[in-house]
Amino acid sequence: GENVEQHPSTLSVQEGDSAVIKCTYSDSASNYFPWYKQELGKRPQLIIDIRSNVGEKKDQRIAVTLNKTAKHFSLHITETQPEDSAVYFCAASASQGNLIFGKGTKLSVKP
C-alpha cells in the first residue's frame, strides 16, 4: 500500500524567512496530494492541494510543487509569520480514496 514520508519533523525559521517541507510517496497510482495545517487542539485544515495533472500550484504565500517521476511533493511558505506556526501534514490518495498522511512537521516561526 501507499507510504508517505515527510521531512523534516521539526522546522524553526525566523519571521519573514521561507519554509520548505518535503514529502515522498510510494504508490504511483496516487493522484491527489493535499497539505493540512493543524494548530494545537484543533482539527486539520486544508491549506492547499494539488492533483497529479499539474506540477505547481500557488495561493498567495503558499505553493506546492509535484514531481511525479520522482514521487515527491513539497510545500513552500514564503514570508513566514508567527501565525504560520503549527503542525503541517502532507497526504496522498488515489482515486478520491482515503488519505495516507505523513507524520507531520512542527513549524515554529520566531518573531
Add this chain to the structure above:
Amino acid sequence: GAGVSQSPSNKVTEKGKDVELRCDPISGHTALYWYRQSLGQGLEFLIYFQGNSAPDKSGLPSDRFSAERTGGSVSTLTIQRTQQEDSAVYLCATREWGYEQYFGPGTRLTVT
C-alpha cells in the same frame, strides 16, 4: 453552512468498556472517513464509506473496531472492550464530489 460535527468531544472510559463515537457529515457529502490520531502522531486511516457501496475497512486495527453509516448520513464508530492503546483523537472527515476532505473537530478518547 454547518461543518462536520462529532460527539462527544471528550470521552473517558474504563478499560474493557465499549464506546460509540458519532459523526454528523456535511449535508450532501457522500463520502465519509474515520481517522485516528495518537498523541503527537500523524493521522491513521480506519474506514471509508462511499454512498451505498460496501465500506473499505482495510484500516481497522482489530475486530474490536467497527463502524456503520445509516441512511448514507450519520456514522457511528464503535470500539468494543477498549484498551489503553485505543486512547487517541478520532477524527471524521467527509467529502462531496471533489477531492477535498473536511474534518470534524474530533473526539478525544481516554481509556483508563
